[in-house]
Amino acid sequence: MKEIAPSILSADFCNLGEQLKALKKEGMEFVHIDVMDGHFVPNITIGPLVCNSIKKNFPDLKLDVHLMIENPMRYIDAFAESNPYIIYFHLEAERHADRLINYIKSKGVKAGISINPATPVSLLEHVLPIVDSVLVMSVNPGFGGQSFIPYTLNKIKLLNNIRRAQNYNFFIAVDGGVNSENIEEISRLGCNLFIAGSSVFKGNIVENFKKLNKTVKGKI
Numbered sequence: 001m002k003e004i005a006p007s008i009l010s011a012d013f014c015n016l017g018e019q020l021k022a023l024k025k026e027g028m029e030f031v032h033i034d035v036m037d038g039h040f041v042p043n044i045t046i047g048p049l050v051c052n053s054i055k056k057n058f059p060d061l062k063l064d065v066h067l068m069i070e071n072p073m074r075y076i077d078a079f080a081e082s083n084p085y086i087i088y089f090h091l092e093a094e095r096h097a098d099r100l101i102n103y104i105k106s107k108g109v110k111a112g113i114s115i116n117p118a119t120p121v122s123l124l125e126h127v128l129p130i131v132d133s134v135l136v137m138s139v140n141p142g143f144g145g146q147s148f149i150p151y152t153l154n155k156i157k158l159l160n161n162i163r164r165a166q167n168y169n170f171f172i173a174v175d176g177g178v179n180s181e182n183i184e185e186i187s188r189l190g191c192n193l194f195i196a197g198s199s200v201f202k203g204n205i206v207e208n209f210k211k212l213n214k215t216v217k218g219k220i
């Protein structure tokens, strides 16, 4: 799989429906939703109400829900209500990762685990066989529009190597500072889902999406 997941963190919230409609027309399948609680990260953003509204208006969009919150277990039921494609939680925010992965799956939702730039891939060793996705943060979480941290490329490469060697099934998602200049390299290293906020929503959103999408799908 090679897909772009536009992150609505950088969308125009007064025109969110129109923007999603325009992107969907160009083949957008995933929409990335950044949930921030003002504790795990300094910012406060979106809750389950918005997820429910997007799902109601765009039932076939795959909701890619990125929880950047403390105590994620407490909110799984609420976010599972919108029937998302996947819920990611942060390893740094959860002492009982195995329990939480299984709980998310018990709701019929794919379970993803996200790691901050400074968190090593080795900490995921024992859960890699059971997660549906690993989300590599390529910026420090909390805000859109930051620059891609180059050393995170090594983490993508390492995850891809482990996946190949062990025959694991998780997909690799990368989030933060993804743009038309670095997306090709990120793709070559084995990334499957490219989360892009400002590089889609700043400027001409349709043209931005088309360019990124064509690059990862190898049509240019």
Ligand SMILES: O=C(CO)[C@H](O)[C@H](O)COP(=O)(O)O
Pocket: 007, 009, 010, 032, 034, 066, 068, 139, 140, 141, 142, 143, 144, 145, 146, 175, 176, 177, 178, 195, 196, 197, 198, 199
């Ligand atoms: O999780 C996030 C920030 O914590 C966002 O998904 C990410 O930053 C996307 O925005 P941009 O592409 O502008 O970096």
Ligand SMILES: [Co+2]
Pocket: 007, 032, 033, 034, 066, 175, 195
């Ligand atoms: Co995100």
